[in-house]
Amino acid sequence: MADRSTAPSAPSAPSPAPRSRSWWGWGTTAEALPDAECIALGQLVPGAADTPRPVPGVRDLALPDVRVAPPAALAPLMSCDPGERASHTYGKAYRDVVRALDGDLAAAPDQVVRPRTEQDVVDVLDWAADADVAVVPYGGGSSVVGGVEYRAGRHRGVVSLDLSALDRVLRIDRASRAARIQAGALGPGLEAQLRPHGLTLRHFPQSFEYSTLGGWLATRAGGHYATLHTHIDDLVESLRVVTPVGVNESLRLPGSGAGPSPDRFFLGSEGTLGVITEAWMRLQDRPRHKASATVLFDDVHTAMDAVRAVARSGLHPANCRLLDPGEAALAGVGRGGASVLVLGVESAHVPVGGRLAELLTLARDHGGTPVPSRPGAPDDDAGRWRSAFLRMPYLRDALARMSVITETFETSCTWDRAAELYEAVRTRLGEAVTEVTGTAGTVNCRFTHVYPDGPAPYFTVVAPGRRGDEVAMWDEIKAASLEILHDHGASVTHHHAVGRDHRPGYDRQRPEPFALALRAAKQALDPAGILNPGVLIDPPDAR
């Protein structure tokens, strides 16, 4: 990566006041719902428990013995503090939260290691390969697919490789509107370092506060843009990846046709082929013009047709999220029974009112009723949706404490199958939920991203569970959802990644010759089989 660019003016480091991260659930302990609110929330779900699961104290947890000690040279980077080990055991899937609340931490890593430099990462991998210690890369720990949980069992020990100390924006290239950024940067810190330069990455997944650039890249995250560049993949200029056999550094190129893309091979590799330490990312100028609006549709299929027309219009709205009636009700937007389309346009350069007007005309022509947005007003559906969106993970945790099962999964498929898939999930998954939980529960859907050739539907399932059986029940519902996606040729994931939880579906989705190629590549790059074993592919046979 050429360095013909200016370093950000000091002080480039943001120093946010430290907040206490939850070891078991989403975000900070301060923002978790107190017991009384959990109970109130549970009362909205018929069949929920009456009392919340208690939150165990981290010092009371029964953690497995530490099996591996750090070598002297790496000791300053490593910690086997119980709080560290507990908070690095799981990601933030529903089943992770429930198991943590249960005090089930058998999978805890032996050590949490925090490299301060890329060389530290190299040294950790060298040591781990020699010592037969599995290395699970850990960014913000927000995985909802079992991406950061060790399950392979055969290694002599496990370390969680926490990259959060590598959080700097190292260079800004104004001419190319790009920045060289360390992979451990969390969303807010990354944006804080870009802001003084008038620049932004504009990648805002729901996990924004608690996920990192490296995590986004390793999982092909979906972000802010609902159309056009929906995955972070398209914002990558080049990557630096530490593999056990050397550092992989691609040229900074705006576009290339030189062989299969090295970057696209590491994007989505979920820590199995190497540890992403840096990337040159394409940036945006900060938008100065924004406008948003909501459109109501009496019928969800009419709404889908409208969204398809929007996706093909070339108008490229930044936001284009369709909520089905249940989802809209859950988010408290729209009106009873209507589907709600939330549209947003933005530009750094030119007013966007005209573009929004064109979008609304299109929506009207396709049977929608536009509701002009009034920011700040109590009926501002776009703003209300955004707040609900960011608050959702905390509500999910509160429901988990009330033994309510929630599951979210996202997919994509072409338009020819979209309506069928939507109905099939509503029907068949509804039946599975009834069978598993004894109640119908709710199955709602929104389209989070849309393409000219198909949408990315995102489903939310809520149903009461039986305390103690939640994980088993969740697993059954997950299995049913994977089956439906498979039957409809839909992706096992659009932007939540594969991890360990989606493996059964992914193994069917992935073409077998590509699986052979991937396994061979894994063997070449990680001959000792230490990198995030069990994610994407089976670990090699025990040594």
Place this chain on the structure above:
Amino acid sequence: MADRSTAPSAPSAPSPAPRSRSWWGWGTTAEALPDAECIALGQLVPGAADTPRPVPGVRDLALPDVRVAPPAALAPLMSCDPGERASHTYGKAYRDVVRALDGDLAAAPDQVVRPRTEQDVVDVLDWAADADVAVVPYGGGSSVVGGVEYRAGRHRGVVSLDLSALDRVLRIDRASRAARIQAGALGPGLEAQLRPHGLTLRHFPQSFEYSTLGGWLATRAGGHYATLHTHIDDLVESLRVVTPVGVNESLRLPGSGAGPSPDRFFLGSEGTLGVITEAWMRLQDRPRHKASATVLFDDVHTAMDAVRAVARSGLHPANCRLLDPGEAALAGVGRGGASVLVLGVESAHVPVGGRLAELLTLARDHGGTPVPSRPGAPDDDAGRWRSAFLRMPYLRDALARMSVITETFETSCTWDRAAELYEAVRTRLGEAVTEVTGTAGTVNCRFTHVYPDGPAPYFTVVAPGRRGDEVAMWDEIKAASLEILHDHGASVTHHHAVGRDHRPGYDRQRPEPFALALRAAKQALDPAGILNPGVLIDPPDAR
């Protein structure tokens, strides 16, 4: 690939009048310049030969003996006719044309095989792996990088796998605006099959008439769109690839985050990992609104800044090609000494005049002088440029007959290095040309595609050669160009691919861990090492 779509209404097959393809040069024999025109053209290049190289009769060629006979089951698909073998020996690089005119056909394949079905492709690979016969996939044969020429030497025989009989649009999915297309379809035939449906792929490389979908995919071709989706990669929904260990078929997905993209792994694999037989491609509605204009700039660097502003404007012109003064003069557009920016906008849905006006305002704000386009008028620079563009390969062949060396190469780099790279190529490559040919020659440049973070510059070198030494001289100039690209961190190719001619530069550009992964994947998919050996990576050791 799901088949929930309608088959095109019969007759879907175009039946163009057969035209006689040139065995040694571009396109058809009818369109090649006659001797008198070659001589006239040569007179424009000081130092060119006085007489054109003769074109050998295909029956007079000394071809190497045929070493392998087809097995009985495949015999109906194979031909060792001298004309077939001669026309499948090379692509259409300058050095290919000169060697063909020289009658140097030592690398001719033993057989040309034309599968009629995908199963035929499977059968050919099975036979070839058993028989130690190299298989060189061949689409339209338009490679300018040694992509279809066997050079490895160690195999018992070589077949050219000509996919031109697999040229059907098999399905059209109107709902998703996508089509399932066989890989051997040439540009015009492919578009002819889509036209009755009001649809178009809109991928129009310079080679359009004589290149195939499969070739575009295997080489990550650049096409029509100068901004946004410049590579065919972005138009791919799914691929079918026959590998020696099985057929790789990806799901039709508008977007996915399920592990590293299988499609992106085969895109750009240039026939080394498998034979692409089909793809579901994203289509466009046929544009009903088009507008174009040219803008003149006194200074090429001012023009580059303007193009950068256009690339970032979000206005996404379909055409945005910047010609430097020499390139403009060569194409007969603009006025002496000016750089010329050709802009084009198009839409299937809405008028584009406003968007063109915004682009012209932007160009004017950045120092340009717009010249409104008058289609059909004699001073229509946009139209004139387009005609010159399509005629160029025939002129190149005529110059080759006059022993004038021409070399074109394209690259990409970030904006921070673009001006420096431009000057370095002009200066250093100019010096190399002087050293090699004894004359300064000309080194011109255009930007064929532009991105927010950098351009794709395309350089054209013209200089008189010495008859008999042209290939050696061309090779020296090529080596010098690769060196300059390397020194500036620019890609060895933006859309012409790597083939065999760019290997030295590619080997330095490609990160070493990725090279290890690619070699391991190649070994897993093509254990016998028969697929296009020497392209991208070295063939495995002799068996």
